[in-house]
Amino acid sequence: MPPPRRPQDHSDLNLQQIINDLDNGALYDARGHLHSLYPTEIALVLRSLPMDYRYQLWSIMAPEAMGETLAALHGEVRIGLIEHTSGADLVAAASQLEPRDMANLVADFSAEVRDKVLRKAGDSRLEAALSYEGNTAGGLMSSYFMPVRGDVTVDETLAYLREQKNVPANLDSLVVVARNNRYLGKVSVATILTSDSSATISKLMTRVEAIPINMPIAEVATIFEHRNILSAAVVDEQEVVVGRITIEDVLEVVREEVGHAMLSSAGLDEEHDLFAPVLVSAKRRAVWLGVNLFTAFLASWVIGLFEATIDQIVALAVLMPVVASMGGIAGSQTLTLVIRGLALHQISSSNAMSFLFKEMSIGAVNGVVWSIVVAMIAAAWFSNGPLGMMLGGAMIINLSCAAIAGVLIPLFLHKKGIDPALAGGVLLTTVTDVIGFMSFLGLATIFLLV
């Protein structure tokens, strides 16, 4: 369980200092501070700045730092910065990047600037990188990897490595290949370092499975997490090695996956700029409010069916939100567990029935317990025992239904390929509101009206 964040840490201080610099017109200081940061940190500062500060800062940034910074950004923030950069600077910035990052960045460029970058790069790996789908291993991998033949010795491998100009600093293992870069296995650098210099690589390597180029990135992340590996080779349909995925790429995927689930449950999107213009943001949020307005009016319609009942017993209007709200809370506990369980592969069709049964039992137990409490409070408040009983009865019905809906809604959405984090909450609330109002007002109509 992570601890609460300390109120001020490194990142907050960076931001604070740069805003101070900009406020004081100390552009030179701001620039100096900025260039002492890593590209990912610069990216975070830019994302966290309101637009006017952001573009002011960008305009004083050294062009050579732009490439990595743009690569570390995405969505609207990046597009906005690109629009504030000259074509020449963009070409220079993109040219510093490795094929994967370059392919990803130029997708946001205008056709004209993109063509300039591509002509300048003239790299077949870049063309390949442009052709892979973003959500698969192909889009995640870097096309840079160090292949070594299985039939060479440790000594020959060491000599080969020493000849290389660009050995990545994060090298943990080499990809072992047969002819035509066909995948054989991998050999860790630690093994090479500690083995006899005449040993053959094929004897030292481990035959772990490579990652198919079309594997979804979420699955790639699972493999890295389960197998404790730092890098893996990516192969095409013919088992030819085409790239390499490292754990740093995976860390980014996991971070985004998390944020995605959290934001989408409120109808939000990570690609959006926190400081987008008010009207742009308002329009986006409006869609979500509209969806929810529909469900709110559905609940109102249900209440409207019982207008005559409420007209006779006003206390029903006072108490009815309690039933709906408790159902919503209980249901969203179940919903959250299922969404999380699906993401972590803890829940699947093979154990869903056991889980459903468990959640229904919990719903029933808590329904009974809290309905007694609620019934007694209501009965005392309005000096009306039967009213309390109706409220309690409705609570039991609603909490049981909430448990069922909390399990079945996300499972159904998952099966249909719809993100349960996005639509689950709205659907669940619709169910718990409708059933909550209907059961309470319905019971009251049947038993309390004479």
Next chain:
Amino acid sequence: MPPPRRPQDHSDLNLQQIINDLDNGALYDARGHLHSLYPTEIALVLRSLPMDYRYQLWSIMAPEAMGETLAALHGEVRIGLIEHTSGADLVAAASQLEPRDMANLVADFSAEVRDKVLRKAGDSRLEAALSYEGNTAGGLMSSYFMPVRGDVTVDETLAYLREQKNVPANLDSLVVVARNNRYLGKVSVATILTSDSSATISKLMTRVEAIPINMPIAEVATIFEHRNILSAAVVDEQEVVVGRITIEDVLEVVREEVGHAMLSSAGLDEEHDLFAPVLVSAKRRAVWLGVNLFTAFLASWVIGLFEATIDQIVALAVLMPVVASMGGIAGSQTLTLVIRGLALHQISSSNAMSFLFKEMSIGAVNGVVWSIVVAMIAAAWFSNGPLGMMLGGAMIINLSCAAIAGVLIPLFLHKKGIDPALAGGVLLTTVTDVIGFMSFLGLATIFLLV
């Protein structure tokens, strides 16, 4: 943006197959299947199984696989399995682990078994590991690292590595130290491999800052993410190297942090067993329901203040949930952005005012837009223009207040060291319910009653 998960992947299949084996009494097959998995995968299967299946599977597991599996589990699931394991097996299981994992595991053992493990291990590193706080770099680090002196050559380093028995497979860099293990910097294995064999390590190393042993783990994760490193040395107050944190440890932290935020917003806890006994789970959920019941009755109390008004105009009862619900939705969009922004350091005191202003503007814009829509629907439904106007006016008030509450509540909780993901939603809903009902019924009492 991650893709929707494919309906069946590797992990789901493992679970399915093992449940089938157990259902068919094919224990030998289940055992074989289990032992073909990595410990983290076994841990996932165990977590995903209802208790009876889980303990049955555990009873047929080979004792030598128990250590790593228990290390990959936590919370109740682990404690339950420990209770189903003999003391001798536990001692054997723990003894295979490295000091950090051992320290973490024996914390869940009975005092008697723990003492046996400690006596058997007799390791000063274990004692040290037991003394670190779980939420800091000290609790996260492994006490195993490969120190190399700055004044030796590449050749000497290679010879030294070749002598080592236990070079970790994930070795990416060595920690460079002066006398007494005082930290100097780090040198990547790639650099060692590609440098002249007579070069001195101190010439090749990079002087990156080490991680202080008491740094909170969330901050450690940020450093890894921003600096693209695979491992970092951990130092004590005297700059003496005491351990090493790898990116795999960080990946786990990020994964847990994410889950933590998501679960705690529904009053849930990752340490809890998905398949805990019904009464145990029901009791836990009941607490959260109780907290929410309090806020639900607070809303009821507000409505109760206007009983006389509702008695005259029943349509108010039909429409009032709309105001409260729209405020809740709008507020939770803002709340989610702030909670996420705080976790990613995108929002801090330096830009909170700009953000608050932006959210208030969005709230006002959407308040006006949707209040017109809602007012027209309500006016048409009940053929009552003034009623629609009151509803619209209340919507504007509630959406504006929701924006303010959505920003200020999480900032306040964060400042007080309370997890905003845990308490933010309840507090926000309380505000939007109370203000929603009060503004709508209040406006109606003032303007519609004659």
